[in-house]
Amino acid sequence: MTAAPRPHPVPTGTSVRLTVNGQPADLVLDPRVTLLDALREHLQLTGSKKGCDHGQCGACTVMVNGRRINSCLSLAVMHDGDEVTTIEGIGTPDALDPMQEAFVSHDGFQCGYCTPGQICSAKAVLEEIRQGIPSHVTRDLEHVSFSDDELRERMSGNSCRCGAYANILAAIREVEERA
Ligand code: FES
Ligand code: FES
Incomplete structure (x- = not known):
């Protein structure tokens, strides 16, 4: 008797609510997604850059609840309820910080x-x-x-x-x- 094939795991997502540059952002993400990828790939905020993706260059620095972090080293799901500020929230071409x-x-x-x-x-x-x-x-x-x-x-x-x-x-x- 052959074993029944195992069902493929159903992909699941985790709900995350961020406030990004003052705007609410509700996302459903693979829990492995970094905050940097959530910003760039899911919210199209591409100002934060991916230089090394290993916490070595600082190109991905954003502020979370007023403190700077390397967003490539932090999972987005860890930031449920947090306030994130990216370069897009700091100034605009017409009103520079x-x-x-x-x-x-x-x-x-x-x-x-x-x-x-x-x-x-x-x-x-x-x-x-x-x-x-x-x-x-x-x-x-x-x-x-x-x-x-x-x-x-x-x-x-x-x-x-x-x-x-x-x-x-x-x-x-x-x-x-x-x-
Ligand atoms: S991309 Fe280099 S520290 Fe995050
Ligand atoms: S890496 Fe080119 S301006 Fe800093």
């Missing part, structure tokens, strides 16, 4: 591939310092400063293959000084 303006005026990019992640990170970095969150190079835990060392250290997870680092630093510095 001050950080975007500063990147333009300081030539903080060449090819631009890393730029959405750089800008999301840069905005979060200034907020982290304002909140007094220390980094690996913080010397005085009572007074976290906006020193170049702090900015470089905190931006070190965002690689730029075009090497625009000096100009990125100048852009962040300008926004910090204008605030």
Whole structure:
């Protein structure tokens, strides 16, 4: 007697509700889908870039509940109920965010591939310092400063293959000084 063929597993999805750039987004996703792929492939928000897909380049940086994360390293289903901000929610061509303006005026990019992640990170970095969150190079835990060392250290997870680092630093510095 031959064994009955096993039925193929029925594909199932998991419901996830995100708020992305202030708009509700209800998705049914394979639980293995990363937040980056959910944004890019399911919500067509392609501003966040996939550089390495391994948490090494920072091109996929977005903010979740006000904190920056590498969206390629996080499953979308882990973010049910979370507020996500991508580069599309930070400014528009007609109404640039001050950080975007500063990147333009300081030539903080060449090819631009890393730029959405750089800008999301840069905005979060200034907020982290304002909140007094220390980094690996913080010397005085009572007074976290906006020193170049702090900015470089905190931006070190965002690689730029075009090497625009000096100009990125100048852009962040300008926004910090204008605030
Ligand atoms: S694509 Fe996420 S860190 Fe490189
Ligand atoms: S501007 Fe090209 S990788 Fe950064």
